[in-house]
Amino acid sequence: MLTARSRPIPRQVVVFALVGVINTMTYYGLYLLFLTCFPYLLAHVLAFGLSMIGSFFLNARFTYRTRPTWRKFLLFPLTNATNFLLMTVGVYVIVDVLRAGNRFAPLLASAAAIPVTFVLSRTIMLPKGERDHALPAQEPTTIP
Template structure:
């Protein structure tokens, strides 16, 4: 079995993930000063999701975006978003500061997200 394509795919996913995560965190970081942390986090997530979808389509998996892929990725990200929000609030409850609480969230949800998104783009033939 040739694992090179999978390794390259994971590396491209990582690049896209870093871009989406930095965008998400940056938006969250600035909005948390003027609004509720959950709203700031959600707005950052939505904007980074849109960018992530196009980068994932073109760069990570080399496919063209479609409404079906958007729906599939949206479903995967709905699960991912719920996991994000749950973990964020758990870490805030445990006393981690608003500035640092997203960091362990990202560490947990990024691998889960890869598996969900890869399934949508590779196995559904959308």
């Protein structure tokens, strides 16, 4: 059975970052693919939605070591709402205001959203008692 307590917060941050790299590469690949057929904002929205599904399962399994449930799956998009808003505004500003081009805009815009996404996803994925502080690895608790 997977346990959240077996992974201390600093390790969660490292694994979250690695999952984020995979998620970002997936997002960016999908964004470039969709950009060939759709306007940049639609390409962004589609790529973001699809990569978020993968992010949920990777974070459940590897970052938080918790069982994915329908409840968590349905709440997980809420954790990305701030990330989505920050990235969308960032992409718009970079492309339409700064006229810097649309190919690298999502990568630049995502930098500010990463810490917020970690805190929010941790809140959704872990029960309150397990996210309030770093828990010792020798006291694992199975997540139902």
